[in-house]
Amino acid sequence: MIPSPFDYAAPTTVAQALDLLADAGDDVKVLAGGQSLIPVMKLRMADPTMVVDLGRISELTGVTDDGDSLLIGAMTPHHVIAKDLLIATYAPLLAQAAATVADPQVRHRGTLGGALVHADPAGDMPAPVLALDATLVVAGPHGERSIAAADFFQGYFTTAVQEGEILTHIRIPKYVGWGSHYEKFTRVAQQWSIVAVAAMVRVEGGAIAAARIGLTNMASTPLRARGVEAALAGCALEADAIATACAQAADGTEPASDLNGDAAYRRHLSQVLTKRAVLSAAGL
Ligand SMILES: Cc1cc2nc3c(=O)[nH]c(=O)nc-3n(C[C@H](O)[C@H](O)[C@H](O)COP(=O)(O)OP(=O)(O)OC[C@H]3O[C@@H](n4cnc5c(N)ncnc54)[C@H](O)[C@@H]3O)c2cc1C
Numbered sequence: 288m289i290p291s292p293f294d295y296a297a298p299t300t301v302a303q304a305l306d307l308l309a310d311a312g313d314d315v316k317v318l319a320g321g322q323s324l325i326p327v328m329k330l331r332m333a334d335p336t337m338v339v340d341l342g343r344i345s346e347l348t349g350v351t352d353d354g355d356s357l358l359i360g361a362m363t364p365h366h367v368i369a370k371d372l373l374i375a376t377y378a379p380l381l382a383q384a385a386a387t388v389a390d391p392q393v394r395h396r397g398t399l400g401g402a403l404v405h406a407d408p409a410g411d412m413p414a415p416v417l418a419l420d421a422t423l424v425v426a427g428p429h430g431e432r433s434i435a436a437a438d439f440f441q442g443y444f445t446t447a448v449q450e451g452e453i454l455t456h457i458r459i460p461k462y463v464g465w466g467s468h469y470e471k472f473t474r475v476a477q478q479w480s481i482v483a484v485a486a487m488v489r490v491e492g493g494a495i496a497a498a499r500i501g502l503t504n505m506a507s508t509p510l511r512a513r514g515v516e517a518a519l520a521g522c523a524l525e526a527d528a529i530a531t532a533c534a535q536a537a538d539g540t541e542p543a544s545d546l547n548g549d550a551a552y553r554r555h556l557s558q559v560l561t562k563r564a565v566l567s568a569a570g571l
Contacts, residue, residue: 288329288330288331289329290325290328290329290331290334291328291331291334293328293335293336293337293338294336294337294338295337295338295340296337296338296339296340297339297340297342297343298339298340298341298343298344299343299344299345300344300346301344301346301347301426301453301455304317304339304341304344304453305426305427305428305451305453307337307339308339308450308451308452308453309428309451311336311337311339313450314334314335314336314337315335315336315337315338315339316328316333316335316337316338316339317338317339317341317404317453318338318339318340318341318342319341319342319361319362319397319398319400319401319404320364320396320397320398320401321396322389322393322396322397322401323397323401323402323405323407324401324405341361341362341453342362344362346360346455347360347361347362347363347400347455347456348360348362348363348367349363349367350363350367350368350371350373350374351373352373353458355460355461356458356459356460356461357373357374357377357378357458357459357461358456358457358458359374359399359456359457359458359459360400360455360456361398361399361400361401361403361453361454361455361456361457362398362400363398363399363400364394364395364396364397364398364399365385365386365388365389365393365394365395365397365398365399365402365412366385366391366394366395368381368382368385368399369382369383369385369386369394370382377459377461377462377463378419378459378461378462378467379467380415380418380419380467380468380469380485380486380487381412381415381416381419381459383415383467383468383469384411384412384414384415384469384471384483384485385399385411385412387411387469387471387480387483388402388411388412389477390477399412399457400454400455400457403416403423403439403446403454403457404446404448404454405444406440406441406443406444406445406446406508407444407479408443408503408504408506408507408508408509408543409479409480409481409503409504410479410480410503411469411471411479411480411483411503413436413440413501413503413508413509414483414484414485414501414502414503414509414510415469415485415501416436416439416457416459416501416509417436417437417440417485417501417509417510417511418485418486418487418499418500418501418511419436419459419460419462419487419499420435420436420437420460420499421436421457421458421459421460422434422435422436422457422458423435423436423439423447423454423456423457423458424454424455424456424457424458425447425448425452425453425454425455426452426453426455427449427451427452427453428451428452431455433458434447437511440508440509441508442507442508443507443508462487464489465487465488465489465568466487466488466489466490466567466568466569466570467485467486467487467488467568468485468486468563468564468565468567468568469483469484469485469486469564470483470484470486470560470561470563470564470567471483471503472556472560474547479504480503480504481504481547481548481553481556482502482503482504482505482542482548482553482556482557482560483502483503483504483560484500484501484502484503484512484536484557484560484561484563484564485500485501485502485503485564486498486499486500486501486561486564486565486567486568487499487500487568488519488565488568488569490524490569490570493523493524494521494522494523494524495519495520495521495522495523495524495529495565495569496520496521497516497519497520498515498516498519498520498565498568499511499516500512500515500516500519500536500561500564500565502536502540502557502561504542504543504553505537505540505541505542505553505554505557506540506541506542507541510539510540512535512536512538512557512561513539514535514536514538514539515532515533515535515536515561515565518531518532518533518535519532519533519565524569524571526566526571529562529565529566529569529571530562532565533558533561533562533565534558536557536558536560536561537553537554537555537557537558540553540554540557542554542557
């Protein structure tokens, strides 16, 4: 199918984009890489009368060293996230997850901001952003606001970004002395996650001092596996002890059942993948 007719604008600044959104009213959509929006428009599941393309706003693309944190423009494509030197140094978890998204074509068009605002439960970027304790910067008619990743994802395909707002940047604290790993389970190559686990681990004196675990596709939003994180704090660097802690990975989750696997299978996967991710992040 082809989309319904729509007006198109390609502003060159965030301020212009916000004015266009304010003028257009309810039936407007922001276009980033188009890898989710265009298919949805072709199926006429979204029918905007106006599309505001962020692709010409240079201030929204790139990775900047901002003191204690990295500032990533929302329009930065997945393939840049996967290869950027600053991200490789201070947040390699994000790079590893971005490299698992779809295929090279999708990674060249799709953006970090688009993937986060789209908020597909099976999407690979939200769980790492949650595990990294990122802050999401949103611009709107009343100025700028910062939203903790823990408050950003609100339900199936639903985030804290309101009508008339644009996600402009993702701020990620610099991590030094942490190991990380993104463990993604699919049936075939280049597939969406059936379940995936984003693990951050800091090792001190032969034990795990701290851990942060994000789960992909274990509920309508990405989740932190808080029980596992608590059990891993102080845990000896031994495979059996880590496996025991990771057995709590499915606690508090509400995975869906679909053709790729039922909820019980996903719960089992979450335990297995969390163990693998933590072992790898801890260097075992
Ligand atoms: C064949 C295929 C396979 C894929 N496989 C995977 C996969 O394995 N893993 C995975 O994670 N993803 C996968 N994706 C999705 C891909 O990651 C997309 O890039 C992503 O979901 C959307 O990013 P986008 O930049 O294309 O956003 P768009 O499609 O342009 O936009 C998506 C939504 O977000 C809104 N939006 C976008 N940017 C902003 C912003 N800055 N501020 C406010 N609203 C905004 C749009 O209005 C729209 O509602 C796949 C896509 C395709 C086509």
